[in-house]
Amino acid sequence: MNTAHRNLPSLVMICFTLALAACGSAPSRELPAQPVSLTNTYWQLASVKGTAMPASGTGNNPHLIFQDDGQVRGHTGCNVLKGVYGQNNGQVRFLTMGATRMACSHAAAEAAFVAAMRDTRDLSIRGRQLFLQGPDGATLAVFEVLR
Incomplete structure (x- = not known):
């Protein structure tokens, strides 16, 4: 048996494998990104007035979760936040807010976050x-979706 006949099964297998691979590599169509809902979304604080927020070091990164019933809950990175958001005179505002009062090493970052919430109008x-x-209309704080 000559060398060409001995290599024929290997050559057929290579061609068959390449043909199967070509069938599986059709361009994929990505689904369009779904709009992100304000409510029931974990919004992690990325920056306040253009300044990146430091990691809390406590495992509780600064974040907000707006709920369907008008409640908002979150964390400053040091203290737990809770309150109510809604429209007041056509502006979106944090209407009543409360927080625990634990001391933390990122007091200035926490104060900037709370001030941004207080000054929010939209x-x-x-x-x-x-x-x-x-x-x-200036951006006070930017949050990013994590979950």
């Missing part, structure tokens, strides 16, 4: 980011 979602905006 919210907007673009892509996977939530923007808190002040009375002049």
Whole structure:
């Protein structure tokens, strides 16, 4: 048996494998990104007034979760937040808020986060980011979807 006939089964297997691989590599169609809901979404704080927020070191990163019933819960990275959000005179606002009062090493970052919430007059979602905006439309804080 000559060498060409001995290699024929191997050559057939290689061609068959390549043909199968070509069938499986058709271009995939990605589904369009679903809009992100304000409510029941874990919004992790990314920045306040353009300054990146430091990791809390406590395992509780600064975040907010808006609920369907108008409640908002979250964490400053040090203290637990809870309260109510809604519209007041046509503006989206944090209406009543409360927080625990534990001492923490990121007090300045926490104060900036709380001030941004206090000054919020509107919210907007673009892509996977939530923007808190002040009375002049300036971005006060940016959150990113994690879950």
